[in-house]
Amino acid sequence: MTDRASCLVSKLGHYISLSEDDRQRLSTLEKSERSYGAGTDIYQMDDPCTDLFVVKQGWLFSYNDLPDGSRQIVKLHLPGDIIGFPDVSQKHVTSTLCAAEDVVLCPFPKTALDVILRDSPRLSALILSIALRDQIILLDLLRALGSMTARARISYMLLDLLARLKITNKGMSDVLRLPLNQSQIAAYVGLTNVYVSKTLSRMEKDGDIARTGNTVHLLRPEAMEEATDFRDRYSDMDIGWFPANKV
Amino acid sequence: MTDRASCLVSKLGHYISLSEDDRQRLSTLEKSERSYGAGTDIYQMDDPCTDLFVVKQGWLFSYNDLPDGSRQIVKLHLPGDIIGFPDVSQKHVTSTLCAAEDVVLCPFPKTALDVILRDSPRLSALILSIALRDQIILLDLLRALGSMTARARISYMLLDLLARLKITNKGMSDVLRLPLNQSQIAAYVGLTNVYVSKTLSRMEKDGDIARTGNTVHLLRPEAMEEATDFRDRYSDMDIGWFPANKV
């Protein structure tokens, strides 16, 4: 992936081989890239939904504030991710997007999707598949939040992040940079910052993880996967049924 | 909707007007319909994923059993729903499907999707939108499980079910038939059967709901929506960006 390459092309080309036509189609979609500083809210809940974003650099998250003052982070966005897909089905976006650190995004208009659907069945299938896989992952997270202990939830989050990073970075070890503070982790897994701190300390004392700065080292990933019934949904998408493009 | 009409046609025709070609395409997809008794597991987790189902009659749910013995219901399926969409992206299904009562389903093969993607951009867009909307709804549920009290979670579930039933049944009142026992409700909202019982009793005593048999009457839906920050995602899907079919 050169720096000049289209974010979309390199992201989607990761799953299937793209025809030259498809590459062209995708490249033209992207507007110029944009940078945002850490902590910036890039769009707010209930804003009109016009653009999608590919993450070129940095982590972000989508959150909602609830009436009782608590905050729930519903999705973490890592480099290579497409942000805002579910909102395409709605007139207004359903959550607020916030940069967890300094980020670079490649926006492209929501209306671009109709061109793809009209002209490229193969790309359409891929996009649909990605959307559906994201839904699977959400279901997994739901199980975690619905019925796991604090420790299992945090383990689950760490395993999920590691699996995601390994898609684009094959030779990766079990070390993880985690550019989120404990309040944000808490908002994601449905706990409080205090209890996240206590749980992480306990996990460290028990030898499950090691921490240095904001990097986390998973010392027994297999045991953690066992305990949380973790499954890697990222590595085995089914793309066998995709249609060929028309000629 | 006549009894003979294709389930898919009547389901999808609810959102957009379908061309005669599209109606034909959809009708041919469906195999004969099938019935299952209450409590039947229709497919099991890790089975190969071959078919999707349209619900013609009765309620169902998808669940997973966790290593600690607890069960999490991740999705309730009502008449008119399409079951198994997210699993299309996977080689094996990720949860077990169970009939909550006697049901009738219309199966159609997963491979049918490639025909639609190739030939009908408009139907493709609709299917994508439905998948994405389901994801939004999952995100809503995630917020509920992540940071709401027992009472709010149950309220949320009731509001969600009511909104779903109102799509196909416009003139509906705030009365709801709930063919689930309290253990199933508990598995869905992440509580125990005991606490569901206690919470429902308290809600009844406080005048929020009334129960007779397995029907529930919501007495102050607006107050409940306020308390749970409930939003109806079903009634305002954005279909404005859909492409027209090629001629």
Add this chain to the structure above:
DNA sequence: CGTCGTATTGATCGTGCTCAACAGTCGTGG
């Protein structure tokens, strides 16, 4: 009548929350 599945109610326990104090690390400004 007995059994099974389901709902209710009570007593007790524990995980995780609340509130609070304190420490470490920044960047800022005197």
Add this chain to the structure above:
DNA sequence: CCACGACTGTTGAGCACGATCAATACGACG
């Protein structure tokens, strides 16, 4: 240079929501 504040993480004490375990009630069905 130090003082100060803002932000983050840690630790402790007490509390509450919801879990666990158990007993009871109730209906449907054989």
